[in-house]
Amino acid sequence: MSRFDVLTIGNALVDVLSFADDDFVARTGVEPGAMTMVDAARSDEIYAEMGPATETSGGSAANTASGVASFGGRAAYIGRVSDDTFGKVFSHDLRSVGVHFEVSPATTGAPTGRCLxxxxxxxxxxxxxxxxxxxxxxxxxxxxxxxxxxxxxxLEGYAWDPPPAKQAVRRAAAIAHRADRRVALTLSDPFCVERHRDEFLELIERDVDILFANEHEITMLYEVDTFDEALHRVRGHCEMAALTRGAHGSVIVAGEDVHVIDAQPVAVVDTTGAGDLYAAGFLYGLTHGYELATCGRLASLGAAEAISHLGPRPVEVLASLARPVVGG
Amino acid sequence: MSRFDVLTIGNALVDVLSFADDDFVARTGVEPGAMTMVDAARSDEIYAEMGPATETSGGSAANTASGVASFGGRAAYIGRVSDDTFGKVFSHDLRSVGVHFEVSPATTGAPTGRCLxxxxxxxxxxxxxxxxxxxxxxxxxxxxxxxxxxxxxxLEGYAWDPPPAKQAVRRAAAIAHRADRRVALTLSDPFCVERHRDEFLELIERDVDILFANEHEITMLYEVDTFDEALHRVRGHCEMAALTRGAHGSVIVAGEDVHVIDAQPVAVVDTTGAGDLYAAGFLYGLTHGYELATCGRLASLGAAEAISHLGPRPVEVLASLARPVVGG
Structure with missing residues (x-):
């Protein structure tokens, strides 16, 4: 018997969200649609250029924990915040949905991370x-x-960027396996895959039971041109993979078992958090004994909720939205 | 020639917004739909009970300044923040839409105000x-x-709650009139009216050129039962009044001139900021020489934008939404 269904580990961040046009992104010189690491000074510079913003707790793995809790699952989180305003906001938002988060905030060093x-x-x-x-x-x-x-x-792929975090999540994977638990990984971002391809390939081979990736990430991982090629590569590589394709839905592959899942039709406002809540729905389903096709439908439902509003965490109670899928 | 179209003065606040059911409000023992002043400890207590929240700059008068700027007007703001995270967020959000806000943040004393x-x-x-x-x-x-x-x-009625702020806005009204400028007041909240009725009545008589109030506030002010009675009372009392009635639209009265303005039909998500952006549209229109009926339509447009999303400030560029109304 487990105490928690899902423990997520990753970079604790408060999101500072703002609408802007493509020119804004072009002027900052980064890849549109990707995540770029910046230092404090560059973050302040970009913030000064940004329009009015909304602050909301984020961090990929934390969003997933929040999603699992919203589906009615038992979720826990490990991440590092500072004892400051954003750290308090981050902690409040996780705990208030019932996520177990008992890491003490740091009282020295850098402030709580932020993602513009x-x-x-x-x-x-x-x-x-x-x-x-x-x-x-x-x-x-x-x-x-x-x-x-x-x-x-x-584990989030983003955790491979800071070296001490990488050691931390590797240790967590080892502990989980020693305890006969499962390890899941999200590839996080195509550029993250590019930065850590060899390590990810080895990790998936040895330590990952459940892999989450979008089309761009999985083709980048295997350096192949088509989704179908990537699908065949991942099949022999990992026990179970859930591969998302945006509006084209997702494919779940577990050995001989393959499921093609439709995306939920929804008016797209902001894709932030779509992958995180997809993973939340899938893992909630898996840890509650649902068959893979149902896990996929719960995943699509989570993603649809995330993209229907600004911000990465559920606004609706996912357990209520899930009732038509799982009954009850 | 003026340097700014509209200067607003009020309580600088960051809003901490969360959805909850009526029971939550009942348990806190306050009047639903109203604004209640709380101290730091009570604010922390309620926050601890709240679900996940979104932080966004607020403060009634600041929202109005932001709205005026979004309509394309020249707006300025006076309010007091501390040199902390929420103070920086508040300042950024005003300046980033072009509102002139050059008040230095306080480096000692209480933190920046927040409104749950x-x-x-x-x-x-x-x-x-x-x-x-x-x-x-x-x-x-x-x-x-x-x-x-x-x-x-x-000026916002809320500024009458802390005595030093009341002296401040009274002084501002006196300066404005000496410079042959106009003074506008929003009654802010029915309970605010109850707390300061006699002062507001005297202020409207002597110092207010443009009064904003909703139906509840204006009937509370004159202690009458019907909107129509309040309308007749305000007519002889104030040069110009814009009285809002939620989904029933608004009435603008300026001596013999009376305009009944329809509300813009819109899916209501969150009424926070509706009155503030109503005032923004009206004052933008007035300071740009539009006739009263057009000012009213711009006001309705501002209110509709505010209630169509979570948070009190415009997400859309109001100047673009205003084009069908004012041409250009």
């Missing part, structure tokens, strides 16, 4: 992340008992 | 305001040259 998110008229988000306190997440933050008592430990 | 906003399923907002740094706004903050160079100085 520019949403362009096509509903794409371009992100400029200042990791702040999150950059110092290290092995000491990995609570062994917590990992060992969680059915799934979910 | 609970949005219930009927789209009504109930507000718990911790004034923080805003409580110490006093006469020294009133920049005489700024007031004298603004066509309209707009």
């Amino acid at each position: 998110v520019i949403v362009t008229p096509d509903a794409q988000r371009t992100m400029y992340t200042f990791l702040g306190a999150g950059a110092e997440l290290d092995e000491t933050y990995i609570d062994e008992a917590l990992v060992a008592s969680s059915a799934v430990t979910y | 906003v609970i949005v219930t399923p009927d789209a009504q907002r109930t507000m718990y305001t911790f004034l923080g740094a805003g409580a110490e706004l006093d006469e020294t903050y009133i920049d005489e040259a700024l007031v004298a160079s603004s066509a309209v100085t707009y």
